[in-house]
Amino acid sequence: MPAATDALDKVLALSLLVGRDLERFERTERMTTPRVHLLWQLGAGGPSTQRDLAHALDVSPRNITGLVDGLVASGHVTREPHPTDRRATLVTPTAAGAALFAALQHSHAALAERLFGHLDEQRLGAFVTALDDTLDRFPTPLEQSA
Amino acid sequence: MPAATDALDKVLALSLLVGRDLERFERTERMTTPRVHLLWQLGAGGPSTQRDLAHALDVSPRNITGLVDGLVASGHVTREPHPTDRRATLVTPTAAGAALFAALQHSHAALAERLFGHLDEQRLGAFVTALDDTLDRFPTPLEQSA
DNA sequence: TATTGTTATACTCTATAACTATA
DNA sequence: TATAGTTATAGAGTATAACAATA
Numbered sequence: 001m002p003a004a005t006d007a008l009d010k011v012l013a014l015s016l017l018v019g020r021d022l023e024r025f026e027r028t029e030r031m032t033t034p035r036v037h038l039l040w041q042l043g044a045g046g047p048s049t050q051r052d053l054a055h056a057l058d059v060s061p062r063n064i065t066g067l068v069d070g071l072v073a074s075g076h077v078t079r080e081p082h083p084t085d086r087r088a089t090l091v092t093p094t095a096a097g098a099a100l101f102a103a104l105q106h107s108h109a110a111l112a113e114r115l116f117g118h119l120d121e122q123r124l125g126a127f128v129t130a131l132d133d134t135l136d137r138f139p140t141p142l143e144q145s146a
Numbered sequence: 147m148p149a150a151t152d153a154l155d156k157v158l159a160l161s162l163l164v165g166r167d168l169e170r171f172e173r174t175e176r177m178t179t180p181r182v183h184l185l186w187q188l189g190a191g192g193p194s195t196q197r198d199l200a201h202a203l204d205v206s207p208r209n210i211t212g213l214v215d216g217l218v219a220s221g222h223v224t225r226e227p228h229p230t231d232r233r234a235t236l237v238t239p240t241a242a243g244a245a246l247f248a249a250l251q252h253s254h255a256a257l258a259e260r261l262f263g264h265l266d267e268q269r270l271g272a273f274v275t276a277l278d279d280t281l282d283r284f285p286t287p288l289e290q291s292a
Numbered sequence: 293t294a295t296t297g298t299t300a301t302a303c304t305c306t307a308t309a310a311c312t313a314t315a
Numbered sequence: 316t317a318t319a320g321t322t323a324t325a326g327a328g329t330a331t332a333a334c335a336a337t338a
Binding site: 049050051061062064065082085086087088089 | 295296297298299
């Protein structure tokens with residue numbers, strides 16, 4: 001029952017809630033989590049090579065081929081020729097892909113409001129500060145495992 | 147930049163850290179996430195029928211067959227006859243399975259300490275209370291999607 | 293030579309539907 | 316009839332290794 005374990009358990013319960021929300025979104029959009037992540041990355045980072053996507057998602061290049069295949073089939077992205085490197089392709093969101101990214105952003109913000117909107121400014125500030133202090137103790141999370 | 151979105155993003159970053167920690171554990175133990183979850187459930191709830199495990203993990207009964215097959219092959223569980231229902235089996239941890247569960251618990255507690263041990267009692271208390279208030283707004287998370 | 297992406301192959305997780313053995 | 320678990324089948328995500336085209 002140390003309070004630290006209690007805090008971790010509650011954080012995990014919360015992220016489970018977030019996961020459920022994402023699942024609901026995916027069901028209505030006929031989408032899967034890895035494809036949503038790729039589309040999110042594309043929306044945040046703009047058209048990218050498959051190599052860059054493989055790095056960003058921390059997944060093998062072969063895997064990106066499959067995910068992009070699926071997103072091409074569903075009409076969310078296209079493979080465009082890279083302007084200077086003829087080996088590479090630029091994975092580019094279609095209008096439908098961009099619309100889905102916008103919907104994701106909206107859903108994300110709405111969930112955040114639903115989860116934390118009830119906390120007054122001071123409590124929310126203290127909450128975020130505590131998270132910052134915790135995250136600061138782990139240098140470059142994504143590189144840590146490399 | 148609303149603070150609510152900021153809070154959600156940081157919670158997700160934190161749960162990503164936790165996920166990385168679990169992955170490291172799984173690599174060293176030659177284990178997968180679904181099997182770890184099953185083993186955790188078994189450790190927490192004691193020997194269980196596959197039907198109960200399917201409910202607890204929110205997964206199809208067929209899927210449990212596969213996960214248990216894998217855990218039997220790796221020597222972490224056995225299928226024991228149910229004392230009163232000859233249709234059912236009691237999935238039961240072996241010594242190795244129980245040891246792995248203990249290691250999981252230990253790793254979980256150590257991670258919690260590493261993440262939150264630096265916060266003083268008052269800040270940690272406020273953090274947990276904020277999480278409680280947030281979680282209380284979502285009645286029975288697991289049933290919500292049903 | 294090194295890099296980008298694909299084909300070939302394989303394994304795990306996941307689901308539904310049909311089936312067997314029991315309740 | 317209903318329930319517990321398995322076989323059959325299918326699809327998505329994941330990986331490594333070998334290969335083609337290009338740098």
